[in-house]
Amino acid sequence: MDLLGKPGFSVGALITQGAHAAVAAIHKYQSCEETKAYLNDLDSMHKITLAIPDETSIKELSDTLNSARIDHYLWMEMPENIPTALAIRPYPKEFVKDYFTKLKLFK
Template identity: 50%
Template sequence: MSSQIVQYVLLRSDLLKDLGWSIGALVAQACHASTAVLHLYREDEDTMKYLDDLDNMHKVVLEVPNEDSLKKVAEKLKENSIDHKLWIEQPENIPTCLALKPYPKDQVKKYVGKFKLYKATLSSHSTVLS
């Protein structure tokens, strides 16, 4: 039995915590990377299965601490032929996010398992999310 198909998205936490990017800008980075990788691998069997059941897509957003960590993950994925898209925000030319194409969870968990779920703290923001 094959494991659940999941899409992992790795987002730099320093963009919010240290560089002052807005939460909206971070969400946009994750959306860009996710959309781009789905388009690039749109003919892949797992991607097609993932998109065939839109109401049950499973996406996991993980936190990487900084640009160097993000680049290291991208290199490790490349070395192991794991399809992904490293999103580089333009015109700033800043790597911000990385999205794997949808994969059965058991095939890629070992590459991303050390990262925690992304948690944005809103303590300095007066906005209440409901």
């Protein structure tokens, strides 16, 4: 189910969920060299926000990333226990792009 259809999930609330996931991923993987380099070049930070259709899809993506040992953070909104956002730590684009090719930019 699309979160925008649920009570309490406006576009702003979804943006906040993404911010939570991004900060959590940076914190969790702060000792990784790519994360350190990313944080040391604040003016060149690059992020993209992709849309994922439903709860099943975001959980499956997280499982796929876990199997591939791609470091990420799946943000769970509490107390509802709903996965709302997923963020990977900084990686070279070539290393992770294939996991996200089927997703479109969030609009």
